Amino acid sequence: MSLLTQDRAAPSAFRRGRRPGELTPGAGLGLGVGVLWLSLLVLLPVAAIVSSAFEDGFAGFWAAVTDAEALAAIRFTVGASLLVTAVNAVVGTLIAWVLVRDRFPGKRVLEVVIDIPFALPTIVAGLVLITLYGPTSPFGVNLVGTRAGVVLALLFVTLPFVVRSVQPVLIDADREVEQAAASLGASGYTIFRRVILPTVLPAVVSGSALSFARALGEFGSVILISANLIGKTQVSSSYILKMIESQDEVAAASVATLLLVVAVVVTVVLDVVQRKAARRG
Amino acid sequence: MADVLTRPTDPTGPTGPTGASGSGTTTRPAVDPRVRRARRRTTRTAWVLRVVAVGYVLALVALPVASVVQHTFADGLAPVWDVLTSEDFLAALRLTTVVAGIAVVLNTVFGVGTGYLLVRYRFWGRRFLSAVIDLPISISPIVVGVALILVYGTYGWFGGALEDAGLRVIFALPGMVLATVLVSLPLVLREVVPTLEEAGIEQEQAAQSLGANAWQRFWRVTLPTIKWALAYGVALSLARSLGEFGAVRVVSGSVAGESQTLTLYVNDSYQEFGPDAQRQAFAAAFVLMAVAVVLIVVIAALRPKEEKA
Numbered sequence: 001m002s003l004l005t006q007d008r009a010a011p012s013a014f015r016r017g018r019r020p021g022e023l024t025p026g027a028g029l030g031l032g033v034g035v036l037w038l039s040l041l042v043l044l045p046v047a048a049i050v051s052s053a054f055e056d057g058f059a060g061f062w063a064a065v066t067d068a069e070a071l072a073a074i075r076f077t078v079g080a081s082l083l084v085t086a087v088n089a090v091v092g093t094l095i096a097w098v099l100v101r102d103r104f105p106g107k108r109v110l111e112v113v114i115d116i117p118f119a120l121p122t123i124v125a126g127l128v129l130i131t132l133y134g135p136t137s138p139f140g141v142n143l144v145g146t147r148a149g150v151v152l153a154l155l156f157v158t159l160p161f162v163v164r165s166v167q168p169v170l171i172d173a174d175r176e177v178e179q180a181a182a183s184l185g186a187s188g189y190t191i192f193r194r195v196i197l198p199t200v201l202p203a204v205v206s207g208s209a210l211s212f213a214r215a216l217g218e219f220g221s222v223i224l225i226s227a228n229l230i231g232k233t234q235v236s237s238s239y240i241l242k243m244i245e246s247q248d249e250v251a252a253a254s255v256a257t258l259l260l261v262v263a264v265v266v267t268v269v270l271d272v273v274q275r276k277a278a279r280r281g
Numbered sequence: 282m283a284d285v286l287t288r289p290t291d292p293t294g295p296t297g298p299t300g301a302s303g304s305g306t307t308t309r310p311a312v313d314p315r316v317r318r319a320r321r322r323t324t325r326t327a328w329v330l331r332v333v334a335v336g337y338v339l340a341l342v343a344l345p346v347a348s349v350v351q352h353t354f355a356d357g358l359a360p361v362w363d364v365l366t367s368e369d370f371l372a373a374l375r376l377t378t379v380v381a382g383i384a385v386v387l388n389t390v391f392g393v394g395t396g397y398l399l400v401r402y403r404f405w406g407r408r409f410l411s412a413v414i415d416l417p418i419s420i421s422p423i424v425v426g427v428a429l430i431l432v433y434g435t436y437g438w439f440g441g442a443l444e445d446a447g448l449r450v451i452f453a454l455p456g457m458v459l460a461t462v463l464v465s466l467p468l469v470l471r472e473v474v475p476t477l478e479e480a481g482i483e484q485e486q487a488a489q490s491l492g493a494n495a496w497q498r499f500w501r502v503t504l505p506t507i508k509w510a511l512a513y514g515v516a517l518s519l520a521r522s523l524g525e526f527g528a529v530r531v532v533s534g535s536v537a538g539e540s541q542t543l544t545l546y547v548n549d550s551y552q553e554f555g556p557d558a559q560r561q562a563f564a565a566a567f568v569l570m571a572v573a574v575v576l577i578v579v580i581a582a583l584r585p586k587e588e589k590a
Contacts, residue, residue, distance in 0.1 A: 021403035026495065031404065034395040041463055042413055045428030048438055052431050091337055098334040102327050110335060112577055113343050119573035119580075120346075121524025122422075123544045124566045127551060131352050132345040156341055188326055210419070217421020220526035220544070224551065237423035241531060244427050253431065256424040263419035267412055 049260060052253035064254035072231045073239040074258065080147065080235075081215035084154040089208045092162025093200060099163070100170040117159045122220025129153055130224050145227035150235065153221040158211035165207030166200050173199050202277040206270050213266040217259055346570065353567040356560070364564035372538040373546040373565070380454070380529075380542060381522035384461035388518050392469025393511065397503070399470075400477040417466045425463050426531025429456060452534040457542070460528035465521040472514030473507050480506045513583045520576040524569060543569055 023031065053061050064070060099111060117125060129152060133143045143149030173196070181191045219237040226233040236255055243252035353361060364370055399411055417425065433450035434440045443450055450456045484506070488498045504511075526544040533540040535549060543565055550562035 021401065023402050023404055027398055027402055030394055031398050031402075034391065034398065035410065037391060038395075038410070038413060041459065041466070042417060044438070045425070045432050045463075046416075048431035049424065049428045091333075094330055095334040095338065098327075098330050102331050104331060106335075110338060112574075112581055113338055113346075115577045115580070116342050116346060116573065119520040119524070119577045121526055121544045121547075121569050121573065123526040123548050124349075124524070124569050124573075127547060127562060127566045128345040128349045128570075132348045136352075138348070152341075156345075159338070159341060213419035217419075217424060219421065219423050219530075220548075223548075237421045237527065240421075240423050240427060244430060244531065249431065252427050256421075256427050259421050259424050263416060263421075263424075266419045267416050270415070271408075271412060 046260060049253050049256050052249050053257040055250055055253075060250055061254045061257070064251040065258060067251065069230055069234070070236075070239055070251065070255055073234045073236045074255065076147065076150075076232075076234070077216055077236040080151050080154055081212050084151060084158055084215045085208050085212040087155060088158055088162045088211045089204055092159070092207060092211075093166050093204055096163045096166035096170055096200075100167060114160055114163055117157050122157060122218070123224070125156055125221040126153060126224035129156060129221070134225065144225055145229055145233060147233055149225040150222050150233050153225050154215045154218055157218055157221045158214050161211035161214065162204060162207035165210070166203045169200050169203040170196075202273050206273045209266045209269050209273075213263055216262055349563065349566060349570065353563040360560050361564045361567070364561050365568070367561075369537045369541070370546065370561070370565060373541045373543045374568075376457075376541065377523060377543040380457050380461050381519060383458050384465060384522045385515060385519050387458075387462050388465055388469050388522075389511070389515055391466070392473055392514060392518075393507070396470045396473040396477060400474055401482065414467045414470060417463050422460075422464055422525065422527025423531060425528040426460055429459055429463070429528075429532050433459070451532050452540065454540075456532035457529050457540070460532050461522045461525050464525050464528050465518040468518040468521060469511065469514035472510045472517070476507045476510040477503075509583055513580060516576050516580045516583065520573060520580075523572060 053064070065074070095114070099107065099114075120128070129149075130144065132138070133141050133149065133152060135142050135144060143152060178191050178195050181195050186194070217237055218235070219241070222235055223238060226235065226238070228234050228238055236259060240252045240255050240259075243249075243255070395410075395414065399407060430437060430451055432438045432440070433443065433456060435444060435451070437451075440451060448455070450459070480503075484502050485498050488502045493501065524544060525542075526548065529542055530545060530548070533542070533545065535541050535545045537546075537549070541549065547562050547565045547569070550558045550565065
């Protein structure tokens with residue numbers, strides 16, 4: 001008891017005479033090093049991309065992103081990413097539900113298999129898909145050089161995002177509310193729409209945002225199965241690579257800037273959604 | 282209305298409407314018939330959902346992965362062994378180990394240090410700092426590579442000066458390390474931060490009041506608290522670092538035996554065509570896959586421990 005009151009009397013036991021959480025000299029030094037490292041690693045390179053994109057003014061940037069080849073790549077990438085994100089939002093939530101609420105033999109294996117796309121190097125993921133859905137396919141399904149093949153690769157690498165973001169929310173969800181709804185005569189669909197969906201929605205949104213960002217910038221898993229056909233299956237990231245390799249820095253940086261803007265928007269959306277969810281919880 | 286809500290419909294709570302413990306329901310007294318009906322209905326729906334979920338994961342992940350294993354060993358062990366003992370493969374393996382090792386160490390130090398600062402201190406720009414750390418996860422690996430070239434390449438902002446000083450970054454080891462660090466930057470930090478937040482500062486304060494210095498507080502109090510979260514974060518970033526392809530592809534020249542990591546080795550071999558090259562690609566891919574699966578199992582084993590702590 002006396003310890004507790006002592007604690008309250010001196011709230012900042014870390015350093016007397018400082019407010020709690022105020023930086024000590026040592027912490028300040030550490031922060032300085034951290035910020036310097038982060039600047040060299042993230043801030044400067046990001047600034048370099050944006051500044052190279054606008055090297056020839058806005059006209060240069062605009063010309064680069066409206067170039068026919070660039071535009072086709074951007075359009076296809078955005079379209080495929082949107083499609084993949086929509087599929088993930090639905091199927092990911094469904095898989096999370098099955099993993100949390102269902103019990104069947106082999107469920108632990110399924111848990112591990114879901115994580116494979118996270119840990120598998122992207123180029124190996126590409127090779128994996130091309131083995132089963134490429135020219136040597138045992139089902140006779142050859143998706144090499146098709147847009148469906150690219151979508152398949154994107155679905156593969158983004159599979160865990162929604163599942164892993166919805167799963168913990170479902171585990172924590174209060175089942176008594178669902179049971180109360182059922183006892184009041186609500187149908188399964190109504191319970192899903194009025195009780196479960198509102199609970200998991202923030203998690204679905206943040207998982208979808210991550211999977212959209214990932215799909216938009218994906219390169220390794222796509223490159224083998226897409227065959228990189230210009231105007232058909234070329235994705236933005238492989239267009240950027242082609243431009244930087246042919247020394248066209250403005251073109252590469254311009255399209256990269258577009259992808260960067262999306263990455264920033266996604267980071268902000270995630271931050272807002274998580275803050276909202278934290279405030280409610 | 283109120284009496285329906287207050288009626289004890291299902292006192293056991295956690296065993297829920299999917300009827301996972303069917304035997305339990307008989308021993309329980311009065312279960313609302315509407316709840317029972319809803320349970321039966323969900324069971325049927327649950328079956329459909331189960332089949333869809335398992336089928337989707339099977340077709341998308343499990344089958345393709347299994348077929349690569351089969352493809353790799355189609356001609357038996359000997360050709361795979363030949364690839365795994367070839368000079369180029371071993372050089373690629375060495376390079377990948379070095380790059381991933383350095384990247385993981387850097388990210389662990391940065392993650393624990395910055396994570397600690399973010400949780401324990403309040404300072405101007407704290408939220409911005411946290412957002413900047415998360416940013417690389419959403420950036421395309423190709424963009425990461427291009428960004429590094431624009432700053433550290435020969436014609437980049439600092440590249441020329443650094444090369445005059447004798448330090449080549451792009452198309453050399455430092456560039457590959459930077460690219461790998463960047464793509465796995467927040468992984469350790471994001472695992473450590475929630476654990477630190479949950480643990481609070483009482484124990485550290487107690488240690489300090491007993492005369493422990495900063496290093497002792499960290500080594501004896503903070504580190505044991507976060508060790509499982511830290512191990513989890515390290516495993517995640519190791520998996521990511523070993524497998525990075527896009528960003529490394531941009532900043533490395535990918536010269537066989539010199540600047541070719543394992544993932545680049547897989548890609549370059551596959552692009553070469555011909556049965557030998559294919560075999561190389563599959564053997565190396567199999568090694569990467571095996572490592573990935575081992576890491577997943579380790580990660581899965583770490584997860585419950587982290588929750589218990």
